[in-house]
Amino acid sequence: MLLNFLFLTVLITCIHASKVIVSVGGLKGENIFVPQIIHARVNDQIIFSWVSGSHSVVESDLPRSCAKSAKADAFSSGGEFTAPNKTMVLLATDIGIKYFYCDVPGHCENGMYGTIIISDDLLTLTPTLEVSSAGPESTLINDNGSPLYFESAQTPIIIIGTLVGAGVLIIVGSILLYMYLKREKKMKEQKIFSNDHNIFQIYSQVVTQE
Known part of the structure; x- marks a missing residue:
């Protein structure tokens, strides 16, 4: 049972860990991040991929701020890259x-x-945040370099992946639960059979003595 629990825990972590792609620079050379508002979950990998131009990625402390964060562990691309x-x-x-x-x-x-x-929930939106200045159509870059177009700054592919992952998790969990219950039933039947066998032996001994 403990082994099944550990396996299920690892499976949950793997399913919920996703890659979120952020384009640095537009396909036509625009100075933009696409999407501008990035939604992710804990343990996701946010991958900044340079698409056009020379740019950097530097953490700031406030929205729309152009000043570097004062935090000692602030993230940064470490310079300007093309x-x-x-x-x-x-x-x-x-x-x-x-x-x-x-x-x-x-x-x-x-x-x-x-x-x-x-x-901890990708379906939780923050409507007060500013929508991407790139317009209603946002662009992501696939692993092979081809663009993927979506209609909002929210990343639909991650939502779909999460839903599919949840479905897989339910199926796997159901299988593990079925296997566990089947095992418990078998052990219970073996125990009942063993008890019946012991009773039969005792009865046989009593009859023999008589």
Whole structure:
């Protein structure tokens, strides 16, 4: 039973760990992050992928701020890099909101900043946050470099993945529960059979003595 519990715990962690892709720079050379508002869960990997131009990723302390965060452990790309040979992976470790911007002169001032919302439920939206200045159509970059277009700054592919993962989790959990109950039933039957056998032996001995 303990082994099944540990396996289920590891499975839950694996299912909920996803990759969230953020395009650094637009397909037409725009100075933007797409999506501008990033939704992630704890243990997700937020992957910044340079698409066009020269940009940086620097954490700030306030929304739409163009000043570097005062935190000692603030995340940063470590300088300015030019597309397309650059990616930066940020692990979502804690629930909360983080802000970031491009430190290249003039980029942040013209709207190249973003927000990361890390929660325990991807379906929880924050309607008070600003919608991406890139417009209603947002662009993500697939692993093979091809663009994926969605109609909001929320990442639908992650939501779908979460729902599919939840379905898989339910199926696997049901299988484990069935196996456990079947095992318990078998052990109970063996115990009953053993008790009946012992009673039969005692009865046989009594009859023999008579």
